[in-house]
Amino acid sequence: MSDETLIDRRGRLLGKGAPLFYRDPVHIVRGDGVWLYDADGKRYVDMYNNVPCVGHANPRVVEAITKQTATLNVHSRYLHEGILDYAERLTGHHDSSLSSVVFTCSGTEASEVALLMARAATSGRGIICSDSGYHGNSTEVRKLSRARVGDNTTPEFRAIPYPQTYRPLTNGSNGSELTNIYLAEVQKAIDGFAANDIPLAGMFVCSILANEGLPDIPPDFMKGAATLVRNAGGLFIADEVQAGFCRTGRWWGYETSDFVPDIVTMGKPMGNGMPLAGVAASTELVETFRKNTGYFNTFASSPLQAAVGSAVLDVIEEEDLCANVAEVGDYLRTALRALQRNHEPMGDVRGHGLAIGIDWVLEREGKTPDREGAAEVANRLKDKGFLISNMGPLGNLLKIRPPLVFGREHADLFLNAFEETLREL
Amino acid sequence: MSDETLIDRRGRLLGKGAPLFYRDPVHIVRGDGVWLYDADGKRYVDMYNNVPCVGHANPRVVEAITKQTATLNVHSRYLHEGILDYAERLTGHHDSSLSSVVFTCSGTEASEVALLMARAATSGRGIICSDSGYHGNSTEVRKLSRARVGDNTTPEFRAIPYPQTYRPLTNGSNGSELTNIYLAEVQKAIDGFAANDIPLAGMFVCSILANEGLPDIPPDFMKGAATLVRNAGGLFIADEVQAGFCRTGRWWGYETSDFVPDIVTMGKPMGNGMPLAGVAASTELVETFRKNTGYFNTFASSPLQAAVGSAVLDVIEEEDLCANVAEVGDYLRTALRALQRNHEPMGDVRGHGLAIGIDWVLEREGKTPDREGAAEVANRLKDKGFLISNMGPLGNLLKIRPPLVFGREHADLFLNAFEETLREL
Numbered sequence: 001m002s003d004e005t006l007i008d009r010r011g012r013l014l015g016k017g018a019p020l021f022y023r024d025p026v027h028i029v030r031g032d033g034v035w036l037y038d039a040d041g042k043r044y045v046d047m048y049n050n051v052p053c054v055g056h057a058n059p060r061v062v063e064a065i066t067k068q069t070a071t072l073n074v075h076s077r078y079l080h081e082g083i084l085d086y087a088e089r090l091t092g093h094h095d096s097s098l099s100s101v102v103f104t105c106s107g108t109e110a111s112e113v114a115l116l117m118a119r120a121a122t123s124g125r126g127i128i129c130s131d132s133g134y135h136g137n138s139t140e141v142r143k144l145s146r147a148r149v150g151d152n153t154t155p156e157f158r159a160i161p162y163p164q165t166y167r168p169l170t171n172g173s174n175g176s177e178l179t180n181i182y183l184a185e186v187q188k189a190i191d192g193f194a195a196n197d198i199p200l201a202g203m204f205v206c207s208i209l210a211n212e213g214l215p216d217i218p219p220d221f222m223k224g225a226a227t228l229v230r231n232a233g234g235l236f237i238a239d240e241v242q243a244g245f246c247r248t249g250r251w252w253g254y255e256t257s258d259f260v261p262d263i264v265t266m267g268k269p270m271g272n273g274m275p276l277a278g279v280a281a282s283t284e285l286v287e288t289f290r291k292n293t294g295y296f297n298t299f300a301s302s303p304l305q306a307a308v309g310s311a312v313l314d315v316i317e318e319e320d321l322c323a324n325v326a327e328v329g330d331y332l333r334t335a336l337r338a339l340q341r342n343h344e345p346m347g348d349v350r351g352h353g354l355a356i357g358i359d360w361v362l363e364r365e366g367k368t369p370d371r372e373g374a375a376e377v378a379n380r381l382k383d384k385g386f387l388i389s390n391m392g393p394l395g396n397l398l399k400i401r402p403p404l405v406f407g408r409e410h411a412d413l414f415l416n417a418f419e420e421t422l423r424e425l
Numbered sequence: 426m427s428d429e430t431l432i433d434r435r436g437r438l439l440g441k442g443a444p445l446f447y448r449d450p451v452h453i454v455r456g457d458g459v460w461l462y463d464a465d466g467k468r469y470v471d472m473y474n475n476v477p478c479v480g481h482a483n484p485r486v487v488e489a490i491t492k493q494t495a496t497l498n499v500h501s502r503y504l505h506e507g508i509l510d511y512a513e514r515l516t517g518h519h520d521s522s523l524s525s526v527v528f529t530c531s532g533t534e535a536s537e538v539a540l541l542m543a544r545a546a547t548s549g550r551g552i553i554c555s556d557s558g559y560h561g562n563s564t565e566v567r568k569l570s571r572a573r574v575g576d577n578t579t580p581e582f583r584a585i586p587y588p589q590t591y592r593p594l595t596n597g598s599n600g601s602e603l604t605n606i607y608l609a610e611v612q613k614a615i616d617g618f619a620a621n622d623i624p625l626a627g628m629f630v631c632s633i634l635a636n637e638g639l640p641d642i643p644p645d646f647m648k649g650a651a652t653l654v655r656n657a658g659g660l661f662i663a664d665e666v667q668a669g670f671c672r673t674g675r676w677w678g679y680e681t682s683d684f685v686p687d688i689v690t691m692g693k694p695m696g697n698g699m700p701l702a703g704v705a706a707s708t709e710l711v712e713t714f715r716k717n718t719g720y721f722n723t724f725a726s727s728p729l730q731a732a733v734g735s736a737v738l739d740v741i742e743e744e745d746l747c748a749n750v751a752e753v754g755d756y757l758r759t760a761l762r763a764l765q766r767n768h769e770p771m772g773d774v775r776g777h778g779l780a781i782g783i784d785w786v787l788e789r790e791g792k793t794p795d796r797e798g799a800a801e802v803a804n805r806l807k808d809k810g811f812l813i814s815n816m817g818p819l820g821n822l823l824k825i826r827p828p829l830v831f832g833r834e835h836a837d838l839f840l841n842a843f844e845e846t847l848r849e850l
Contacts (some may be wrong), residue, residue, distance in 0.1 A: 006504050013512040014528045014726065015525050015708060019502050027504040031497045043453035049499060051723060057444030057495050061838040066491040070482050072456045074474060077444050080429050087438040100440050105700040106724055112533075137720055139535045151590040178780040270722060273498040275724040283440060290442030295562055298476060298693060299531055299700040301439065363833035388835040 021389065023379050031056025034406050036387065047402040048387045049128050050355075053245055053407040054267035054315040061083040061272045063179060064311035068304050071276040076103075076301035086306040089313055091280055093251050095260045100286035103300040105275040107241040107267030108136030113279045113289065114204065114263050115140060118235045120292035121285050124201035126193035128186060128229065128367035130162040134392035135204065135239055135265075148187075150286040160185040160207075162393075164215030166348045166359060168222075168368055169419055179218040186225045190232045202235035202262070207253030210242040210263070214399075216350055222257040235285075241267035241277070242355070246316055246404055249326030249353030272310040275299070321404040329353040332400070332411045336418075343422050345373055354406060360390070371395035377421055378416050384417045426756040446814065448804050451589075456481025459831050461812065470835050471810045472827040475780075478670055478694035479740040482829040484735045486697045493732035501528075501726035511731040513530075514738055516705055518676050525711035528725040530700040532666040532692030533561030534797040538704045538714065539629065539688050540565060544708050549626035551618035553611060553654065556584040559636040560629065560664055560690075564847035569629060572761045574610075583617055585610040587630075587818075589640030590785060591773045592792060604643040611650045616656045626686070627660035632678030635667040638817035639782040639824075641775055666692035666702070667780070671741055671829055673736035674778030676752030681777050694829070699733040700724070746829040754778040757825070758838045760844075768847050770798055779831060785815070796820035799813045802846055809842045 006027065010018065023218075026044070030037040034054040036044045054061065068082075075084065087101045103244035104110045109216055119125060129135075131145045136142070137381040147159035161169050163182040168174070170181050171206065186203070193200050203225060238261035243253025247269070254261055263285065267277035278300075281289075289295065299305075316322070333349060333356055340346040360374035361367050374390035377398060381388055391399045402410070431452065435443065451469070455462040458480040461469045471481065479486065493507075501508065525775045527542075529535045544550060554569045561567070572584035586594050589606040593599070595606050610627070618625050622668070634640055651661040663686035668678025672694070679686055688710065692702035703725075705712075707818060714720065725728075741747070757848075758781055759773060765771040772786035783800035786792050799815035802823060806813055816824045 009509050010504065012708060013525055013526070014501075015711035015715045015745070016721075017712055019719070019721050020504070020728070021502040025504050027500075028499060029482070029497060029505075031499060036497075036499070051500065056497065059495075062495045063723075064492060065494050066487060069490050069698075070484075070487045072454060072461075072481065073477070074453060074456060074461070074481070077450075078448040079435065079445070079450050079511065080454075081431065084434050084438050091438070100438055102440070106534065106722065108534065108537075108722075109531065109563070115564060137718070137722065138563045139540060140563065142718075177632070241479050265644070273494075273724070273727065273729065283437060286440035287442055290440045290458075293443075293562070295445070296444050297531065297533075297562065299698065302698065304698065375762070376589075385635070395686065 026382065034403050034410055041383065044387050045402070045413060046386045046387050047400050047406070047414060048277050048389050049403060050242060050247060050401045051268045051273050053404045054312055055403050058272060058310045059306060059313060060315050064307045065274065065304070066099060068307035070119055070220045071303070073302055073304040075298055080303050082303045082306035083301050085319070086309050089310065092290035094264065094280050097260060097282055098264055098280040100283040101278050101280045102286060102289065102295065103276070103278040103305060104297055105299050106136070107277050108138050108141055109137040109240070109264065109297065110241065110265040110267055110277040110279050111141040113295065114237045114265050114294055117263055117279065117281060117289040118202040118237060119283055122199065122201045122233055122235060124199035124234060126155045126198040126200045127157050128203040129157055129159050130205050130212055130288070131159040131208065132162050132212045133206060155196065156198060158189040160189055161211055162212040162215065163217050163221045164212070164352070165218060166215060176219060179221050179224060182186070182218060182221055183224045183228060186228050190228060199230070200232045200234040202237050203229045204237040204239065206239040207243040207257060208248060208352060208355060210355065213397045213425045214351040214355055217257060222254070223259040226259050226261065235262040237261060237263040237265065239265050241265055245269040246322040246325050247353055248353050249322060249329055251322060262290070265273055270312065271305065271308045272312050274305070276305045276309050316404070321403070324407070325353040325404050328406060328408055328411055329356065331408055332356060335411070335415050339419065339422065345370060345425070354402055356400040356405065357392065360396045360398055369396035374398055376425070380421050380424065381417060384421070386414055386417050426608060435628040438464050447807050451807065459497035459828050459835055469808065469810045469812050470838060471812050472825050472831070472839060473814050474828060475667060475672060475826045476531065476693045476698050477833040478829045479697055479737055479746070480828050483697060483740060485740050486733060488730070489732045490699065493729050493765065496728070498508040498727055498729040500723055501584055505728050507728045508726050509729035511734050514735065517687065518681045519705050522685060522707055523689055523705040525708040526703050526705045527711060528701070528730060529701040529721065529722055530702060530724050531561070532690065533563050533566055534693055535580070535585055535666065535690040535704050536561040536569070536664070537563055538720065538801045539662045539690050540719055542688055542704065542710055542714040543662055543806040546713045547624070547626045547658055547660060549624035549659060550581045551623040551625045552582050553614045553628040554582055554584050555630050555637055557581040557587050557637045558631060580621065581623060585614055587634055587637040587640065588642050588646045589637070590643060591640060603646060603662070604646050604649060605644060606655060607646055608649045611653050615653060625654070625657045625659040626777065627662050629664065631664040632668040632682060633673060633777060633780060635780065638784070639776040639780055639817070642682060647679070648684040651684050651686070654829055660687040662688040662690065664688060664690050666690055670694040670749040671750050672748060672780050674754055676747060695737065696730065696733045696736050699730070701730045701734050733743070744830070748836040749832070750778040750829050751834055753833055754781065756833055757781060760836070760840050764844065764847065770795060779827055779829065780815065781825040785821045785823055794819035794821035799823055801850070805846050805849065806842060810847070811842050
């Protein structure tokens, strides 16, 4: 069946508008490590997918899924040691204050749990978020994405301009001066809720502001924001769905900003593609949440989730993927910054570990975002066999986010193709 | 490790309050078909779990999961035929008007999609639900469970008393007279929304009112309610998370009430325990939803969901499990009704296929619900090796809901143990 027919059939069965990547979408049939293969046998280096963190079709994950599915997979209202062993290992990677966990099936469900938990524990309702974040697709969680600075259509959600150094809120400011400018926005949101008699429940942001475009965050902003929020009676919720599990070269994104949140959501890489997500917090917060909600999730906290999640931890720990990410990420970012010197459109190269963003601009001085140029680069790289995307709040960020098993040899292949693309433009 | 220690450890890691079944919870380590085995090697006939519909550790499902995980599991923004083949087969089992599908990871996510879809298509907000339903655990979907008759704390959700013949709203009424009494409640909810200037989005109920206790629904109530709702500009959403996939001896619960909904949610048995759920509707409704929301779900519409979902369909179709459920369900219900004649506490025996409820009462005349008696029966049966539960709005319903592969031989084993329990009480 040709790809054209496949697109029509997809429109009929899933509805036109189900999102697809690239001008000419790719038809992937097989994966192996960092490689993806299309129906014609063409292979691609996967530099987009953070979910299959230990690699596509990882044999340890396959073995764990097979063994557990053939043994037992049932809901969590019976006793089972697997899920407790997994919870113990997972929380062991967190700050000791984050000692209990609520498992879910998706990042959206984790965001829902975090919102319910913060609101139950504080008896507050107001949530501060960023103006360019994404935390999921449910009715309530969508409000976190829809909130805009100074817009009152979502009264219980107030957005702040996301902190960044590249296109700062006040030009000419930097360092702690810039930190204070953004912290004032947090305080403004807190005051706004107070003025409307909406008690604060907390602040909910991604630890590395991934959807905001991986900006360099002004120093100590996260720590300062957490203090302001706690002083106002709220809790700080860190979304680690993209930032967690060694993506940054550290276990958690919050370590890169040197703060400890009260509630952490986790997802995407957690089960290497098997639906698995969750929320870590203090035992006290988790119990308050359970008491208030009677929360039960049919498919979550299952022996299957436990087995797959444990296999992912096995591989990350045994292959020391955090160290690999730190090393290869630095290597790739350094090489990209060298290219940046001679290539005007590469406005900014930033990120942590293997979450790298290239801010694509029309000209360096004005930092004018070039969305179409970025899309052109992503499409050309796809044709050359490298899958990346153009995203971010302005659509002009080339996002490089390969599986954690991405090595220096794959980085070299990419750098060659990227240089070639730069020459072609 | 003793079960006592396991419970303490569970409290520490998952938080006290994470729900557990039975006075002395069971510690299940293995499953096979309709059988579950605990850590001491004791075996139980599973008569509770509707999720592992084709049986625990079904080899076809194990094979499908293994093969697909070893080949490819990636998000849905690339083309993939597996998910289209599955969507085609799945919608093929529905009424022809339900021709497109949105896949999700959980029933909660399916309920969210259904609410967003109905609201997008109608530009309405008001949702009519029952006073004893359950459709999921997110902030918005929880409102469907929290809504109470005549309570205005959830202004966009209005509950009606759930239709039933055993404890009817007006004593002495039956047949179409009773249908009209309950339809008047639907009209009252429609009028209430109109009076508050909240345009109607639709009505959202389980096709067989499973959480309401599987009541006998007065004749043509569902059809009549759908007409009232549509005439008022709303859409009828049927929750088939529990009712679907041959649970009733028909493919869908809506067939037992002889109506066709506009939107259908599906979940639990769909992936035999692998997180898989979804929403079926007309292509037009699905496209309106996609256009309005840009919906994307990281783990859903994946090659893995497709492979597992297809394996479940293979087994249901090839083993003709719908016919098995109809036959064994009738056999079991008939035998239970025979026992009912001599046993006062068995107030009512009802349900469809292998969704059977026994309404446990203190005395037959007053139909006084006996929650503690029902819990006693469930605990005694557990000790004898049969897992059922006591649930329902009054907590007094013995719920029998085994995997679809439950046979006459398992029914006979259960009937012996149940008779023995009746003699002991």
